[in-house]
Amino acid sequence: MCGIIAITRNPEAAYEQPLAGILIDCLERLEYRGYDSAGIALLVGGMENDGADDAAIWRIRAAVSKQSLKELRKHAPSAPGPPRSDSAGIGHTRWATHGRPSEQNAHPHLDCTGNIAVVHNGIVENWRELAEELSRSGHELASETDSELIAHLIEDELRMDTSTQLHGIEATRRALQRITGSFAIAVLDTRLDGGLVVARRLSPLVVGMGGGMCMAASDLPALLGLSGNYYVLEDGEIAELTPESITAQDLDGHARTLHPIHVSWDIEAAQKSGYDDFMGKELHEQPAAVMDTLLGRFVSDGKLALDETRITDDELREVDKVFIVGCGSSFHSGLVVKHALEHWTRIPTEIDISSEFRYRDPILSSSSLVIGVSQSGETMDTLQAIHLARQLNAKVLAVSNVVDSSITRQSDGVLYTRAGPEIGVAATKTFSTQIVALQMLALYIAQLRGILYNDETSLIMDQLRDLPRLMRHALDRDEAVKSVAEDIAGQRDLFYIGRNTGYPVALEGALKMKEIAYLRAEAYPAGELKHGPIALIEPGTVVLAIATKGRLQKKMHANISEVKSRGAKVIAVANDGDTSTAALADHVLYVPETVSLLAPVVDVIPLQLLAYHVARFRGCDVDRPRNLAKTVTVE
Ligand code: F6R
Numbered sequence: 001m002c003g004i005i006a007i008t009r010n011p012e013a014a015y016e017q018p019l020a021g022i023l024i025d026c027l028e029r030l031e032y033r034g035y036d037s038a039g040i041a042l043l044v045g046g047m048e049n050d051g052a053d054d055a056a057i058w059r060i061r062a063a064v065s066k067q068s069l070k071e072l073r074k075h076a077p078s079a080p081g082p083p084r085s086d087s088a089g090i091g092h093t094r095w096a097t098h099g100r101p102s103e104q105n106a107h108p109h110l111d112c113t114g115n116i117a118v119v120h121n122g123i124v125e126n127w128r129e130l131a132e133e134l135s136r137s138g139h140e141l142a143s144e145t146d147s148e149l150i151a152h153l154i155e156d157e158l159r160m161d162t163s164t165q166l167h168g169i170e171a172t173r174r175a176l177q178r179i180t181g182s183f184a185i186a187v188l189d190t191r192l193d194g195g196l197v198v199a200r201r202l203s204p205l206v207v208g209m210g211g212g213m214c215m216a217a218s219d220l221p222a223l224l225g226l227s228g229n230y231y232v233l234e235d236g237e238i239a240e241l242t243p244e245s246i247t248a249q250d251l252d253g254h255a256r257t258l259h260p261i262h263v264s265w266d267i268e269a270a271q272k273s274g275y276d277d278f279m280g281k282e283l284h285e286q287p288a289a290v291m292d293t294l295l296g297r298f299v300s301d302g303k304l305a306l307d308e309t310r311i312t313d314d315e316l317r318e319v320d321k322v323f324i325v326g327c328g329s330s331f332h333s334g335l336v337v338k339h340a341l342e343h344w345t346r347i348p349t350e351i352d353i354s355s356e357f358r359y360r361d362p363i364l365s366s367s368s369l370v371i372g373v374s375q376s377g378e379t380m381d382t383l384q385a386i387h388l389a390r391q392l393n394a395k396v397l398a399v400s401n402v403v404d405s406s407i408t409r410q411s412d413g414v415l416y417t418r419a420g421p422e423i424g425v426a427a428t429k430t431f432s433t434q435i436v437a438l439q440m441l442a443l444y445i446a447q448l449r450g451i452l453y454n455d456e457t458s459l460i461m462d463q464l465r466d467l468p469r470l471m472r473h474a475l476d477r478d479e480a481v482k483s484v485a486e487d488i489a490g491q492r493d494l495f496y497i498g499r500n501t502g503y504p505v506a507l508e509g510a511l512k513m514k515e516i517a518y519l520r521a522e523a524y525p526a527g528e529l530k531h532g533p534i535a536l537i538e539p540g541t542v543v544l545a546i547a548t549k550g551r552l553q554k555k556m557h558a559n560i561s562e563v564k565s566r567g568a569k570v571i572a573v574a575n576d577g578d579t580s581t582a583a584l585a586d587h588v589l590y591v592p593e594t595v596s597l598l599a600p601v602v603d604v605i606p607l608q609l610l611a612y613h614v615a616r617f618r619g620c621d622v623d624r625p626r627n628l629a630k631t632v633t634v635e
Contacts, residue, residue: 001292001420002107002121003030003093004205005222006186006196009213010243011087020060020076023091024069026222032271032278032423033121033218034095036403037063037106038072041117041188042089044081055190057117061106068106069093087194087243090186092119096403097292097418098127098307099144108188109148111155112139115190118154120147121218122203123418125181125296128305150185153178168192169240169249172199176238176251181295184218192240199238199251202291207231207239207246207258214241220263221271231258279424279516279622283608284475287468289429290601292418293436298461304444307403309413311369311395317448319369319395322349324438325357325385326373327632329427329511333434334373335504336600340439343597344446344460354381355635357388364392371438372398375422375430376631377405384635386410399437401430415441424623425630426516428608431508432471432601436464439598463594467601470592474605477590481606484571484587485613491542494519495533495563496607497526498546499556505546505573505600509607516622517615526559539567544610547572547581548603550596560584571610573603 005026007019023040039061045054062071080086092107099105108117124130124146131141131149139152153175161171172187182202189197198205198216207216208227216233217223223230231246233239237256239248248256275281297305303313322341324334334351341349352360354372358381364370370389374382377400386396386407398411401419408414417433443460446452452460488494494513498506506523513521524533526545537543543563547556560570561584572585575593582588589606593599615622 001033001095001418002218003027003033003222004091004119004121004184004186004218005030005215006090006119006188006198006217006241007213007215008088008194008196008241008243011194013212015080015086018077018080019086019089021073021078022226023089024072024076026217026226027091027093028069029221029224029271030093030217030219031069032421034093034421035066035068036094036096036101037061037103038068038091038093039106039108040072040076040089040091041108042081043087043188043190043194044085055193057110057114057188057190059108059110059117061103061108063101063103063106065101088188088196090117090119090188090196095420097123097416098146100404105143105145107147109143109145109151111151113155116151116154117188118147118151119186120150121184122182122201123292123295124149124179124183126179127296130178150175150179150183154187154189168195169197169238172197173238173249173251173253176201182292186216194243196241197238198233198241200233201236201251205233206261207233207241209246212243214243214246216241219273224263230261230263232261233258277424277623279426279428279612282422282424283428283612285420286429286432286605287471287475289417289419289433290436290471291468293433294440294464297440298457304440307414307416308408311397311413313448315395316369316445318367319347319445320367321369322347323357323362323364323368323370323389323394324349324351324373325354325370325382327354327379327381329431329508330373330375330379330382330434332504332508332511333431333438334371335507336435336501337438337442339501340597341442344442344452345449346451347445352385354379354385357385362388362392364389364394366393366395368394370394370396371441372396372407372411373434373438374398374405374407375401375417375427375434377402377407378631378633380633380635383407383410397441399434399441401433425625425628426512426622431604435601436467439464463598467594467598470594470602471605474591474602475609477606478609481589481609482613484589485610486617487587488542488571489614489617492520493536494521494542494544495537496521496523496544496546497529497559498523499526499552500550501596501600502526502546502548502550502556502603505603505607506544508604509544509611512608512611513614515628516625517611517618517620518626519614526556529559529562534562534566537563537566537568541568543568543570544607545570545572545585546603548575548591548596548599549578549593550599557581557584573606
């Protein structure tokens, strides 16, 4: 998830503010989309009165986490350039997915000639194939990113079509047809005489017009205050921007009409995309985050594309025991995936809270695989756990949301979640993306060991790819969850029960309720209730039961009956149309059905929403809960 901005303005007008400053201001308002590096590119020179065209691209980039924009400001022009020179520019603030955060990997990226600059948000799924193809035809790639390929693809189209002088938008449109995956892009091209090309597929992009300028950005906050008229570029559309006009077409070249959008947000609301807080926004970003995490991971030859790996396939084949270590929600995602890992790979899998792992004298060897799961990649307990694992010769693989974080540098292999920055302290989209990343890893190991055939892996990948759709349906029930939240907001104690993969869902639901709503919420494996905790159930006690379909659903029904008969008020998470669970429960939070091993990312959604609404009914600050920090760098 990155932020992009593009502006073109009248080259004849005299301006007080240099375009570089405006672009950086806009990027500042997009920093919540990423902040590990940033850059801008401006058109300089241009057609002179004598007809000579000396247009060129001036570019500046910086990679200083959270300080990159300050760096850019230091070096950007502080006064407007001469007419023509200061009329078009693009900018980018990055959240690394392909290639570590560095100046070399920061956008904008240039083609070989330096006449085309591109900023990109999204994932080029077929980047390996394209990179090989472009290298073979003589392109020199200067970065490790998938994004840079887009500049070279445009250049390639121009090179291939020397006869007909491709119209500006046409080369980009053809280049984008060669890409699979997602993109929102802005292209600055010296041939466009101050115009810009923007396009999107699956990644967001809005365009605006007004005050002698046209502009585009990955999100509205960047444009607020610059333009009075906003339009959404629809999925699969490309547009050419001049200072006075926006002309759109689809990626097949058919003309399209832009539809205006009405915006009543102020800048703060816009940064939260209209949500009152970041947690609400991030909760709803989960389907997109899961989709991004899945995109392009299983490449054409059936291999899983790990982001960095110093572990060979042979070593993965030889693994005889897996250990997953993590804290809080990251521990819970490991608990969810232990089931799939053992089921698909038949490798015994242990799961440990990081701070316990390091002091329990674990038995590890060179055939052990230790997976460190950490959203931030900086959690001290998890870092210490993987240090120990490396000392004991185990292979270490990190699953993290932050490129080049400490855990990724200290591991043998890395699989990134692509959730974008998570600003709310409570983990939401990083939890669901950790699960799907770990599930892909499990599938890959199963395939390597010959336990699953490629076609079985493909079938499960299809089911994984369907999760964002199901998650969206679960999120659509927000209002129904809110009314249940209102009903229980005055409670003090809550119990969460589940079995199998439903148990970590219960743990995660209870953790959300504890940390943001400050309610005592305890989670138990439902079968364990009768061994003690059931003594706490009394008339009116609220019990959340994860009772979605699966081989243990009947047992969950029996557990629901046990607590009901002691007077509990039961709120069940159940699948759409499940009348048997509805008959037992006081309230049902409905979710769409999927296969049990994959269901947790869908089933957890109503519990996240419930904690969120209860916290808000109780007047709690959901983004900054008391006593908690987003990154825990102490033991
Ligand atoms: C819960 C939460 C924490 C983190 C834990 C680990 O909502 O945010 O429990 O999951 O502190 O953090 P990472 O994943 O950064 O290692």
